[in-house]
Every structure is written in structure tokens, then in C-alpha cells.
Amino acid sequence: MWTRRVRSCFSCSRSCSSAPTDRSDQLRSFLELCMDRHYVSPGETNSDLFQRGLSCSYGPLGTELRRNLLEQWWHSVTRGRGQVFGISTLSISQEQVGLQVVECELVKQILDQHKSKEELIQEIQLLLQRSPTVRTNLLTGALQQFVPSLELVNRKLPFGLAETGLCFQSSISNSCLFSAEITQTSLVWFCSPRTSSQWLDHWTRQRLKWWKKFALSPSDFSSIEVPKQELEDAASRGVRILYNFPWGSEALETLWSRGNAELLHSLSDVLQCRDGQKSVPHVVSISGNMDRGVMAFLSNSLQQLKREEGRQKLQQRKVLKLHPVLAPVKVALNIGRGPAVELRQVCGGLLQEFLEAKIFTWPGYLETVGLLPRQYDEMGVLFSVVISENTLENGLVQVRSRDTTIRETMHISELRNFLSRYISAAENI
Amino acid sequence: MWTRRVRSCFSCSRSCSSAPTDRSDQLRSFLELCMDRHYVSPGETNSDLFQRGLSCSYGPLGTELRRNLLEQWWHSVTRGRGQVFGISTLSISQEQVGLQVVECELVKQILDQHKSKEELIQEIQLLLQRSPTVRTNLLTGALQQFVPSLELVNRKLPFGLAETGLCFQSSISNSCLFSAEITQTSLVWFCSPRTSSQWLDHWTRQRLKWWKKFALSPSDFSSIEVPKQELEDAASRGVRILYNFPWGSEALETLWSRGNAELLHSLSDVLQCRDGQKSVPHVVSISGNMDRGVMAFLSNSLQQLKREEGRQKLQQRKVLKLHPVLAPVKVALNIGRGPAVELRQVCGGLLQEFLEAKIFTWPGYLETVGLLPRQYDEMGVLFSVVISENTLENGLVQVRSRDTTIRETMHISELRNFLSRYISAAENI
Numbered sequence: 001m002w003t004r005r006v007r008s009c010f011s012c013s014r015s016c017s018s019a020p021t022d023r024s025d026q027l028r029s030f031l032e033l034c035m036d037r038h039y040v041s042p043g044e045t046n047s048d049l050f051q052r053g054l055s056c057s058y059g060p061l062g063t064e065l066r067r068n069l070l071e072q073w074w075h076s077v078t079r080g081r082g083q084v085f086g087i088s089t090l091s092i093s094q095e096q097v098g099l100q101v102v103e104c105e106l107v108k109q110i111l112d113q114h115k116s117k118e119e120l121i122q123e124i125q126l127l128l129q130r131s132p133t134v135r136t137n138l139l140t141g142a143l144q145q146f147v148p149s150l151e152l153v154n155r156k157l158p159f160g161l162a163e164t165g166l167c168f169q170s171s172i173s174n175s176c177l178f179s180a181e182i183t184q185t186s187l188v189w190f191c192s193p194r195t196s197s198q199w200l201d202h203w204t205r206q207r208l209k210w211w212k213k214f215a216l217s218p219s220d221f222s223s224i225e226v227p228k229q230e231l232e233d234a235a236s237r238g239v240r241i242l243y244n245f246p247w248g249s250e251a252l253e254t255l256w257s258r259g260n261a262e263l264l265h266s267l268s269d270v271l272q273c274r275d276g277q278k279s280v281p282h283v284v285s286i287s288g289n290m291d292r293g294v295m296a297f298l299s300n301s302l303q304q305l306k307r308e309e310g311r312q313k314l315q316q317r318k319v320l321k322l323h324p325v326l327a328p329v330k331v332a333l334n335i336g337r338g339p340a341v342e343l344r345q346v347c348g349g350l351l352q353e354f355l356e357a358k359i360f361t362w363p364g365y366l367e368t369v370g371l372l373p374r375q376y377d378e379m380g381v382l383f384s385v386v387i388s389e390n391t392l393e394n395g396l397v398q399v400r401s402r403d404t405t406i407r408e409t410m411h412i413s414e415l416r417n418f419l420s421r422y423i424s425a426a427e428n429i
Numbered sequence: 430m431w432t433r434r435v436r437s438c439f440s441c442s443r444s445c446s447s448a449p450t451d452r453s454d455q456l457r458s459f460l461e462l463c464m465d466r467h468y469v470s471p472g473e474t475n476s477d478l479f480q481r482g483l484s485c486s487y488g489p490l491g492t493e494l495r496r497n498l499l500e501q502w503w504h505s506v507t508r509g510r511g512q513v514f515g516i517s518t519l520s521i522s523q524e525q526v527g528l529q530v531v532e533c534e535l536v537k538q539i540l541d542q543h544k545s546k547e548e549l550i551q552e553i554q555l556l557l558q559r560s561p562t563v564r565t566n567l568l569t570g571a572l573q574q575f576v577p578s579l580e581l582v583n584r585k586l587p588f589g590l591a592e593t594g595l596c597f598q599s600s601i602s603n604s605c606l607f608s609a610e611i612t613q614t615s616l617v618w619f620c621s622p623r624t625s626s627q628w629l630d631h632w633t634r635q636r637l638k639w640w641k642k643f644a645l646s647p648s649d650f651s652s653i654e655v656p657k658q659e660l661e662d663a664a665s666r667g668v669r670i671l672y673n674f675p676w677g678s679e680a681l682e683t684l685w686s687r688g689n690a691e692l693l694h695s696l697s698d699v700l701q702c703r704d705g706q707k708s709v710p711h712v713v714s715i716s717g718n719m720d721r722g723v724m725a726f727l728s729n730s731l732q733q734l735k736r737e738e739g740r741q742k743l744q745q746r747k748v749l750k751l752h753p754v755l756a757p758v759k760v761a762l763n764i765g766r767g768p769a770v771e772l773r774q775v776c777g778g779l780l781q782e783f784l785e786a787k788i789f790t791w792p793g794y795l796e797t798v799g800l801l802p803r804q805y806d807e808m809g810v811l812f813s814v815v816i817s818e819n820t821l822e823n824g825l826v827q828v829r830s831r832d833t834t835i836r837e838t839m840h841i842s843e844l845r846n847f848l849s850r851y852i853s854a855a856e857n858i
Contacts, residue, residue: 041516042577049519057570059577060514063592067503067515074496079784083795085489086496087470090478091595092608100533101608103599107529107557117546124553128536132608134563141486148471148488156795163492166520166595170532179521179530179561355508366512366585 053292064328089141138186158191196282243296253288320380324426332362338389482721493757518570567615587620625711672725682717749809753855761791767818
């Protein structure tokens with residue numbers, strides 16, 4: 001009854017066309033929600049990293065959301081066709097540019113020795129030469145795996161190498177180093193020169209379709225050709241996949257048709273592949289920022305619903321309508337009226353059953369104060385289940401849906417199948 | 430016919446009790462197998478890293494094996510009980526010890542400026558102070574997440590924080606820095622002081638059971654109490670989970686009962702938790718090396734079967750009998766006699782069907798030269814399927830099992846269910 005009455009006076013307001021002050025309010029309230037609901041760990045530095053599309057410290061829900069996103073990416077890229085192979089390369093290498101890893105103690109030792117300035121400079125230069133660097137992208141590693149992979153595909157093009165992992169970035173301001181890490185995804189696609197532009201288009205379509213698949217509002221995801229003047233050195237074409245955040249568009253993924261200069265550079269001898277033309281393959285690179293991806297889906301799925309109550313009091317209901325496949329918590333188990341010890345036992349049994357079926361379950365019944373439906377909505381929990389004395393009598397439970405707010409009654413034995421079917425149906429659309 | 434005859438003269442020889450030269454031969458042949466069969470990328474440095482239990486560059490099969498292992502770890506730890514939450518912390522921090530990340534260009538700028546020795550030293554010291562460090566373990570990050578997590582569990586003990594990720598290590602030889610990365614798993618368990626020793630025992634049993642679950646020869650996994658003199662500073666007890674490699678025992682996972690000194694240190698104010706005693710919880714840490722875990726399961730599952738043939742020629746058959754859940758490739762699709770174009774089409778359809786069911790499939794039919802059963806055995810492929818002209822006529826395919834080498838005939842429509850059931854049956858034992 002309550003839900004029906006309230007739902008009928010909801011008015012949906014999405015948050016795109018608003019004034020600048022509104023926007024910063026929105027951003028602040030969005031970040032607060034992410035922190036309060038265990039997506040992002042608290043702290044200003046952390047929230048700042050998150051906002052800039054960099055890796056931050058994630059809470060349990062953010063950790064699970066990023067895992068789900070990476071899993072879906074991996075599945076769509078490596079399992080979609082037989083010619084993509086997953087690889088895993090090192091994040092530190094012996095290249096001499098960029099961010100170097102040095103042992104603090106070694107530098108201190110050098111500085112402490114009473115040497116001449118010239119010797120000092122020489123020793124530090126030597127130390128730098130011997131120190132490894134951390135990677136800034138996954139492309140370099142994939143190019144180095146080209147030759148070993150040729151055997152896998154019997155020297156036949158096209159094929160691709162997929163990888164996900166941390167990459168490091170640095171920016172210098174006031175001669176102070178600011179280092180950041182990004183959870184990247186990378187597909188490096190090797191193809192014949194004449195087909196590279198078609199492959200770029202193919203992968204752009206595929207990738208955009210993938211992003212839109214999980215969106216509540218797919219039109220916020222778009223692709224745009226990179227202007228000629230912004231093309232990277234070796235690239236002949238580039239495409240960016242953008243997300244239209246309330247505070248502006250940002251790139252989630254970038255596709256480059258890179259030619260073969262970098263591949264040639266990474267190989268000492270020129271290789272010949274069977275594809276009629278006996279030429280060195282061209283490379284199409286597709287690299288994504290999954291930290292920004294997490295933010296995009298959180299932002300995209302947040303619905304703020306205004307609710308008018310009796311005395312013209314305006315209330316807001318916030319719901320994270322994350323796609324069932326991405327939603328970190330699929331179901332919350334709570335107890336209602338009745339003998340707490342027995343009800344908790346029933347919940348414990350259900351929890352085990354769900355977890356074995358790999359349905360991430362929130363043990364709401366464990367808390368001395370259970371969460372409110374409003375809080376589960378803000379966490380994006382698909383369903384919340386209430387086990388009460390009624391359940392002990394006739395096995396019936398109450399299941400509330402995040403998206404409809406309707407409460408259904410269901411037999412406890414049907415729950416697991418209901419949830420599995422709901423999630424897999426959403427996955428296969 | 431052939432398989433029956435050959436199988437009857439197999440004699441199994443496991444590779445534990447052998448002379449030192451035999452052992453180094455075994456190690457070499459093991460590493461060669463890992464490289465030839467796309468577990469580990471080729472190269473001496475790479476094979477050296479792998480052998481030392483460090484992260485190396487993995488081929489597609491190694492990448493998938495490590496993914497499967499991490500997935501199983503995550504599932505067993507976070508899904509086993511309601512009180513473990515997954516987190517994801519940063520791999521670079523502002524702590525001032527250990528491996529620092531410095532921007533190469535900044536150091537060069539300092540060295541190039543014509544300054545006095547004193548200024549030079551000062552500037553380099555300042556740079557080091559401002560530079561971040563890379564993490565060497567996942568414990569520190571988890572301790573920092575203790576306070577935000579308290580809210581999650583309503584300040585109730587015990588609970589745990591789980592994380593997987595790269596950690597960095599350095600060793601210095603000849604004042605040259607050797608840096609390495611390790612794929613670590615970490616469970617940090619917060620409990621009341623009086624229960625910490627019991628929890629250490631509980632987690633030791635759980636973890637050892639987990640390792641043995643996937644083993645072909647479970648007795649090679651064991652646990653051992655860390656001797657008093659090797660205890661870490663804060664720890665009151667420690668347990669190592671070891672794998673008995675042919676070349677000696679190595680630790681896969683280490684469990685410490687750490688007391689609460691480190692937690693107190695990481696908190697500025699003393700916290701009080703509800704658990705009767707109002708004391709700061711004790712910490713039990715469980716950290717695993719999953720790169721060594723990959724090597725342990727590869728080593729454990731390698732069976733070398735000697736086969737005597739007619740003219741007393743001795744042949745070896747190597748089989749990687751990886752657990753069905755861990756095996757990277759579940760099934761290989763190949764074509765036999767018949768019209769190649771049509772057979773490949775059938776294979777393509779099956780591939781799609783399997784990949785959608787998340788069954789990692791080897792597209793053997795894509796290669797101009799398909800792999801031999803022997804090669805699939807060395808890759809640890811559970812089943813290899815042959816699609817031939819027979820299939821086009823009556824829908825029957827030939828399915829060869831890695832473990833029994835028996836070839837069965839099956840209807841093509843039964844394949845997917847057969848494979849899914851086989852894998853999930855193995856998972857739930």
C-alpha cells in the first residue's frame with residue numbers, strides 16, 4: 001500500500017541540464033553517496049583521485065563493481081571470438097624512461113658518502129641506469145608478446161592480445177611528483193595493413209555497444225573521432241569513447257589505428273606473416289580506463305526521485321540502478337518480527353546457498369541495526385528479502401525489488417532460482 | 430583400439446625421489462613444458478622469475494590459470510562467510526621507506542643544474558621526500574581500512590578484509606637494484622585477543638584444505654608452525670603453508686597472529702570495539718603468493734607416463750592433470766576428415782555456444798595444422814572434440830578425455846551440458 005501510494009507521486013529528475021552551482025552540489029552529493037555506501041573509501045585525497053578517473057581506495061562495493069566490470073570486459077573481449085588471447089605482462093621493466101623505481105636506502109647511501117660532486121652525479125646516474133621503471137601502458141608489453149603469440153595462431157592474422165592491469169602515471173607540479181595508478185584494459189589487435197581502418201570501426205562499434213549494454217541511460221555514452229591535430233605520433237586514426245558526466249565529457253576508452261612503426265621498433269628483425277601480403281601487421285590498440293568506467297556507471301545509474309509528502313515536504317529518494325550484472329550486491333537478507341535467533345539461522349542457511357551459487361549477498365541480518373530499504377537502494381542492491389515469523393510458519397518471504405519498490409511474497413525455496421534467472425536474463429539481453 | 434592398447438602398458442612415475450642431476454633435468458623439462466605450452470612466455474629472465482616464485486610474463490594459458498586460481502581464492506575467502514569484505518587499496522603511497530618511484534626527468538634536471546654539492550644533496554633529499562613508494566604488502570592498506578570497515582560490521586568482531594593485487598619487492602646485489610613483483614592475496618582478520626590463536630588455527634585448516642582441494646597429489650601441500658626465532662616482530666605465532674617442489678619446499682601462504690601493535694600504530698586514537706572486552710582487536714594476517722601457487726599446481730599436476738612400445742622403444746607421455754576448475758582450456762575443437770569449410774562452420778557454432786557458457790575453448794580447427802592429442806595433454810586440456818564428416822551425417826562427435834585417454838562418441842547437442850556438468854561436479858566435491 002505504502003509503496004504504491006508513494007510511487008505514484010514520484011517524479012523522475014535526471015541531472016544533466018542544470019546550473020553550475022547545482023552541478024557542484026550534484027558532484028558533492030554523488031561523491032558522498034559513493035563514500036557512504038561503501039563504493040569509495042572515505043577521505044578527501046581518495047575522493048579526489050576517484051573524481052579524476054584514477055584508481056582510488058575502494059570500499060567493498062566499489063571493489064566488487066570494478067571486479068564485475070573487468071570480468072565483463074574480459075569475457076566480451078577474449079570470449080567473443082577465438083582469435084583473442086589473454087596475456088599478463090610485467091608492470092616493471094628495464095626501460096630507461098618515465099617513472100623509475102629506486103631503493104631509497106641506496107640513494108641515501110650515495111648521499112652520505114663523502115664524495116666529490118662529480119662522483120656523486122656519476123653514482124646517481126649509474127643508479128638510475130640500473131633501476132627499473134614502472135609501466136605507463138599495456139601496449140608495450142603486448143607488442144613484446146607478438147612473436148611468441150604468432151605460433152599460437154599459426155602465423156595467421158588477425159589476432160589480438162588482451163590484458164588488464166595497473167598502469168602508472170605521473171604529473172609534475174611545482175617540481176613535486178604526483179603519481180597515480182589506473183586500472184587499464186587493453187586489447188592489441190594485429191591485422192593486415194589494408195584492414196586496419198575497418199577493424200578500428202569494428203572495435204569502436206563493439207566497444208560502444210558494450211558500454212551501452214550496461215547503461216541505464218545509454219545515450220550518455222558516445223564515440224568521437226580524434227581530430228587530426230591530436231593524433232598520436234604513429235597513429236593514422238583515433239576514436240574516443242566518451243561518457244557525458246554532469247560535469248563534462250571524459251574519455252573511457254581510446255582506440256588507435258597505430259600503423260606498424262611501433263611493432264617494427266619492438267622487433268629486431270622484420271617478421272613476415274601469412275596474410276597474402278607478407279608485410280608486418282598493423283596494430284589497432286584499444287585501451288580503457290576502468291576506474292573511470294566505475295565512476296561512469298555509478299553516475300549513470302544514479303536516479304534521484306522526488307517524492308511529495310502530505311504537508312508539501314519534499315523528499316528525495318536516491319537509487320543506484322546499476323545493471324543486474326554489475327550491481328555488487330544482488331540481494332540483502334534481513335530479519336523482521338519474530339524470534340531473532342531462529343530467523344538468523346534461516347538467514348545463515350540462505351546466505352550459504354546464495355554464496356555457493358555465486359550470488360553476492362548482504363548479510364543484513366548480522367547487524368544489530370539492519371539497514372533501511374532506502375539505504376539498500378542507495379547501495380544498488382537488487383532485492384532485499386525479509387525473513388519473519390511468517391517464514392517459520394509457512395516458508396513465505398517478502399522480496400522487495402529495487403527498481404519497482406514493489407514487495408512480493410515468495411516461497412523461500414524459490415528464491416535462489418528466482419535470483420539466478422533474473423541476473424542471467426539481464427546478462428543475455 | 431589404439432588408446433586401449435597403449436594405456437594398458439602405461440606405467441606411472443611421479444617425480445619426487447630422484448638424484449640431483451635428475452632433479453635439474455626435471456626442472457628444465459618442466460620449465461620447457463610451461464613455455465612450450467603457453468603457460469609462461471619464453472625467455473631466460475622470464476623463466477628465472479617464474480622459477481623464483483615471482484610474477485613473470487604469462488602466456489594465454491598461464492594468464493587464465495592464474496585468473497582461475499585468484500577467482501577461486503576470492504570466492505572461498507569472501508563468499509565462504511558473511512564477515513569478509515573485499516577491498517582494493519592503492520599500490521603507491523606516501524610512506525617514506527622502501528621502493529620509491531621517482532620521475533627520471535626530475536633527477537636529471539637536478540643533476541644538470543650547476544649547483545654546489547650541498548645544494549645537490551639537499552635537492553635530491555627533497556625529491557625523495559616528495560616521491561611516493563610502491564607497496565611491498567597488502568597488510569598496510571588493509572589496516573588503514575579498519576576504521577571505515579567498522580561501520581560495515583556495526584563495530585562487531587570478528588571480520589575480515591580481503592584483497593588481491595601486485596606487491597613489489599627489492600633485493601640489492603652489487604649495489605644494483607633487482608625489483609620484482611608478486612601477485613599476492615591477503616586476508617586480514619580482526620578478532621578479539623583471546624580468540625586470535627584459535628582463528629589462526631581455523632584459517633590454517635581452511636587454507637590448507639583449499640590448496641589440497643585442487644591438487645592431484647594433495648600430500649605435497651603441508652603446513653608448518655614458524656619456529657620462534659623466525660617470528661616477525663609483532664607476531665606471537667606463525668604458520669606457513671608449504672609446497673614440496675621436486676627441488677625443495679617453498680612457502681605458498683603465510684599466516685601470522687600479529688597481536689594489535691601494528692593496528693594501534695596505524696590508528697591515531699585507540700578504538701573500542703564491542704566484543705565484551707572493549708579492547709583493540711588482534712590481527713591475523715594470511716598472505717599468499719599466487720605466482721608460486723601457479724607453479725605449484727603446474728608442478729603438482731604434471732604426470733609423466735612411460736609407455737613401452739613394440740621394439741622396446743621407451744616413450745614419455747606428459748599430461749598436465751590440472752583440476753577441472755583450474756585448467757585454463759576446458760575443451761579443444763578440432764576437425765577430422767570431411768569438407769573443411771563446413772566442418773569449420775560447425776566448430777564456429779560450437780565455439781560461440783561454449784564461450785557464452787563461459788567454457789574456455791581452444792579453437793584448434795582454426796589452425797592450418799591442428800594440434801595433436803599429445804599436445805593438448807601437455808596443455809592440460811580436459812577434452813578434445815573431433816568434428817568430422819560423420820558429424821555432418823548423424824550429429825555424432827568424438828570426445829577424448831585427457832585423464833582417461835578414452836574416446837567417446839556423443840551427440841553434438843549434448844556436448845555443452847556434458848562439459849558444464851563435468852566442471853561443476855568437480856567444483857562441488
